[in-house]
Each structure stands twice: as C-alpha cells, then as structure tokens.
Amino acid sequence: MIYNAEAANISIAVGGDAMITRRMSPFKEPEFLELVNILRSADVSIVNLEMLFHDYESSWQWSGTTYTRSDPHNLTELQWMGIDAVTTANNHSYDFSEGGFLKTLEHCKDINLPQAGGGRNADESRAPAYVDSNAGRVAVMAATSTFSEQSRSGPGRPDFAGRPGVNALRHELTHHVKDDVFDALEKANIELGYKEEQIARDFFGFRGVEKDVDSEQDLEFLEHNFVRSDHFGVHTEMNTSDQSGIAKWIRGAQKQSDWVVYGVHCHESGSTGDFHGLSRISPPQFLVDFARWTIDQGCDMFVGHGPHFLRGIEIYKGKPIFYSLGNFIFQNESVLWLPDEAYRRFQLDHNHTPGDYLDTRSGGGSRAFAADPVFWQSVVAVCNYESGSLSSIDLHPIDMGYQRPIPQRGRPVLAKGQIARETLKWLQEVSTPYGTQIDIAGDTGRIVL
Structure with missing residues (x-):
C-alpha cells in the first residue's frame, strides 16, 4: 500500500442547511469551538448552502419567503469552520434570478469551495x-425536488445552449379518490369549462406529445391528477427522465472517486406524522425510493435536507440515508434588504425596514420558525468507514439558540444537557420506522453497525 486512500478508512461529516448571513470566526464559546473542531477533524465535511452570495447585481424573483443573500466573504467563514464542500440545489437558488445563482457559483469557485447541484446546463x-x-x-x-420552474437547469443542443440552474428532481403526484369524489370532480371540470379548455389546448398542439390516459379512470383538474380508486391516498413517483440523467453521472463519479455522497433538498412530505411548519415528519415516498436507488447505484451515503427539522435515519444495505438533517446554520432573519412585495404581504410599506418585516413575519417570535424548537435543534453526523464499509455514525446535537433574540440565534454550538437529550430522543423516535437503533451516551448519539 502506497496511498492512505487504499486503506478505505475515512470519516465524512454532514450537516443540514447552512443559511449563513454573518461571520463565524469571531466567536469563542467552548461549545462552538468544539463543534468547529469536529468539522475540522473529519476527513471531509459537507453542508447544504441554502443561501446566495452576491452584491445585488441581479433582480429578485418572486419567492414568497425569505429572499436569501449573504456577503460573499461569508463563504470563507464556512471554510474556516472546516466545511470542504457544499451543495447548492434548493428552492432558494433563484431568489435573485439566474444572475444571483451564477454569482454564487462563481464566488464558490473563486475561493476553491467545491459545489454540486448547480451549473450552466443540466450536465453541469x-x-x-x-x-x-x-x-x-x-x-x-x-439535486432538489423543491424548485421554481425557472430555476430548473436544461440540457443544451449542438445548435442551442443549455439553461443554467439547479439539478431538479421532478416527481409525479397522483391523488387517489373514491368513485363519488371522482365523479364530482369530473362534473366540476365540465361545468366550470375546464374540460372544453383542455380539449382546445390538446387540439392546438403546443403541449407536445402527452401520454394516453383513460378518461374513465384518470382526470386532470386544476393542474392536479386524479384517479379512481377504492381508497383515498397520494402517490408520488420519481421522474424517470431525471433519474436517467442522474444515473450516468453517478456511474461516472464512481470511476473517478473513492467515495460518493448524494444530497437532495426536499420540502415535500409523506402522509404521516405531525406538521412542523409546512412539512410533515415523514418523507415523501418518491424521496425514499430515490434515496435507496442512489445507494443501489453505488453511492456510499444519502443526505437529505429541506424541511428545516430532523427526519429519520435509515441504514440501507449497510449505508446511511439521512432523510433530513434539518438546519446547520439558521440566520435567515439577518438578511439586509428585501423587495417591496415582501413588505406588502404584511401590510408594511417603505417606512419599514428589514428588521420590522422579519419581526412582523414571526409575530415577535410567536409563530413560524421562531416558535418551534425543532427548527433550532439538529445534529452533525460523522460517518466513520473502515476497510470500505460503514462502521459507525457519531451524532453530535447542535443548538441554534431557540428563543434567543434575532442578533444571537441561528449560529450552531454543540448542545449540552437537556437540549442534547431532547434532540437525540427525537431522532431516535423518527428513526424507529426504519429499524435504526441510536444509542445515547451523555450528549452524543451513536449508531454502530
């Protein structure tokens, strides 16, 4: 053996969404520096970069939530913490249109911070x-399953350039309804004139070739698909075209690397578990299918994020699937500027500032993210591999300052005592459906294979 890599021993640390808007390096709390040491000590550390880095060179795009922007210098703060690579495909990627996203990728390249999930065309x-x-x-x-259509990257042709954007993982959503509901929807579709509109649109032909449907069993109503069934339910399925395009790049990555990590940003939900914010505890079936499929394709780890809270951990064929690692840095309340439409949603005007808007949006801390501790407690997971196989996962709870004032909350420190135990017990509970055993010792969780 002449190279260390031949031993196939590695530690990979993964975290959730990094919504960083401020510096990290000035702070000296022991619990914060302990977390930094964990990230630096891992051979590779990866988080999802749910933030844009630019100087407002481009126009904003309708978002309806936070218009994410951070000073480009803050990317080096992530590197200071020990972050070696970031993923950039998420629902905020086009908050400032194509220009803001491409500027973010450019700034990552300028400081030699590898990024995955975004590019100038679908292949990139x-x-x-x-x-x-x-x-x-x-x-x-x-990839991201939550995205605006404008942000979805597109392939090029020999005679036409591709479209910049994110690696979008589309999925088909079908609603199963019983006969009486199907018949009522069909009647409404006719009486409201939508059926005639669909016929005219199909005859005109601009929608291209569409799949054949059985009109007795399938119905499109208000841009949703319904099928007759003996039960009520929602069925989700991966888009096979996106799956095929992703498969070839996984295949190539295996040939050019020792390890492959796949991340997906997903706000969509399954049908079980309580809502926290706009997502349920359970992941959607298409994400479960896709995560397992990436492992079947040869990936060594799957890392989910998106709903901003922890979902379960599954060990699938000896490899880890994190359905959501929640937040890693949660400073979405420190953005410096917001467009007029954001203020108007809360009946604010040009006499108000971003501080007024953000405080109003959270009801002074009484609603939304500010009012639920699950958004402020998460883990950094360190996956340890020995001789090419996963041997253990160390779960380090982090505390992002629930109920602290806006200028303080959002920066992670290692959780201690009650917060650490609450976080790990939550993770135990949401991982139970996958048969995953998490042992808790003090302020740390551990999965041993």
Whole structure:
C-alpha cells in the first residue's frame, strides 16, 4: 500500500442547511469551538448552502419567503469552520434570478469551495464536485425536488445552449379518490369549462406529445391528477427522465472517486406524522425510493435536507440515508434588504425596514420558525468507514439558540444537557420506522453497525 486512500478508512461529516448571513470566526464559546473542531477533524465535511452570495447585481424573483443573500466573504467563514464542500440545489437558488445563482457559483469557485447541484446546463448541475482528502477522493452530488420552474437547469443542443440552474428532481403526484369524489370532480371540470379548455389546448398542439390516459379512470383538474380508486391516498413517483440523467453521472463519479455522497433538498412530505411548519415528519415516498436507488447505484451515503427539522435515519444495505438533517446554520432573519412585495404581504410599506418585516413575519417570535424548537435543534453526523464499509455514525446535537433574540440565534454550538437529550430522543423516535437503533451516551448519539 502506497496511498492512505487504499486503506478505505475515512470519516465524512454532514450537516443540514447552512443559511449563513454573518461571520463565524469571531466567536469563542467552548461549545462552538468544539463543534468547529469536529468539522475540522473529519476527513471531509459537507453542508447544504441554502443561501446566495452576491452584491445585488441581479433582480429578485418572486419567492414568497425569505429572499436569501449573504456577503460573499461569508463563504470563507464556512471554510474556516472546516466545511470542504457544499451543495447548492434548493428552492432558494433563484431568489435573485439566474444572475444571483451564477454569482454564487462563481464566488464558490473563486475561493476553491467545491459545489454540486448547480451549473450552466443540466450536465453541469448533475455532475459531481470532488474533494481530495488524505483519506481518499470524495464525489459530492446534489439535486432538489423543491424548485421554481425557472430555476430548473436544461440540457443544451449542438445548435442551442443549455439553461443554467439547479439539478431538479421532478416527481409525479397522483391523488387517489373514491368513485363519488371522482365523479364530482369530473362534473366540476365540465361545468366550470375546464374540460372544453383542455380539449382546445390538446387540439392546438403546443403541449407536445402527452401520454394516453383513460378518461374513465384518470382526470386532470386544476393542474392536479386524479384517479379512481377504492381508497383515498397520494402517490408520488420519481421522474424517470431525471433519474436517467442522474444515473450516468453517478456511474461516472464512481470511476473517478473513492467515495460518493448524494444530497437532495426536499420540502415535500409523506402522509404521516405531525406538521412542523409546512412539512410533515415523514418523507415523501418518491424521496425514499430515490434515496435507496442512489445507494443501489453505488453511492456510499444519502443526505437529505429541506424541511428545516430532523427526519429519520435509515441504514440501507449497510449505508446511511439521512432523510433530513434539518438546519446547520439558521440566520435567515439577518438578511439586509428585501423587495417591496415582501413588505406588502404584511401590510408594511417603505417606512419599514428589514428588521420590522422579519419581526412582523414571526409575530415577535410567536409563530413560524421562531416558535418551534425543532427548527433550532439538529445534529452533525460523522460517518466513520473502515476497510470500505460503514462502521459507525457519531451524532453530535447542535443548538441554534431557540428563543434567543434575532442578533444571537441561528449560529450552531454543540448542545449540552437537556437540549442534547431532547434532540437525540427525537431522532431516535423518527428513526424507529426504519429499524435504526441510536444509542445515547451523555450528549452524543451513536449508531454502530
């Protein structure tokens, strides 16, 4: 053996959404520096970059939530913490249109911070970013199932350039309803004139070739698909075209790296579990299918994020699937500027400032993210591999300052005592459906294979 990578021993640390708007390096709390040491000590550390880095060179795009922007210098703060690579495909990628996203990718490149999930065309957004570590070369790949259509990257042709954007993982959503409901929807579709509109649109032909449907069993109503069934339910399924495009890049990444990590940003939900914010505890079936499929394709780890809270952990064929690692840094209340439409949603005008808007949006801390501790408690997971196989996962709870004032909350520190135990017990509970055993010792959780 002449290279360390030949031993196939590596530690990979993964975290959730990094919504960073402020510096990290000035702070000296022991619990914060302990977390930084964990990230720096891992051979490779990866988080999802749910923030744009630019100087407002481009126009904003309708978002309806936070218009994410941070000073480009804050990217180096992530590197200071020990972050080696980021994923950039998420629902905020086009908050400031194509220009804001491409500027973010440019700033990552300028400081040699590998990013995956975005590019100037579909292949670039699907391609891996590579991190060379002493323990081996890691390919990082990413997609998002939650996106605006404008942000979805597109393939090029010999005679036409591709479209910049994110690696979008589309899915088909079908509503199963019983006969009486199906018949009522069909009647409404006719009486409201939508059926005639669909016939005219199909005859005109601009929608292209569409799949054949059985009109007795299938119905499109208000841009949703319904089928007759003996039960009520929602069925989700991966888009096979996106799946095929992603598959070739996973195949290539395996040949050019020692390890492959795949991340997906997903706000969509399954049908069980309580709502926290706009998402349920359970992941949607298409995400479960996709996560397992990436492992079947040869990935060594799947990392989900999106709903801003922890979902369960599954060990599938000896490899880890994190359905959501929640937040890693949650400073979405420190953005400096917001467009007029954001203020008007809360009946505010030009006499109000971002501070007024953000305080009003959270009801002074009484609603939304500010009012639920699950958004402010998460984990950093360190996956330890020995001789090519996963041997253990160390789960380090982090505390992002629930109920602290806006200028303080959002920065992670290692959780201690009650907060650490609450976080790990939550993770135990949401991982139970997957048969995953998490042992708790003090302020740390551990999964041993």
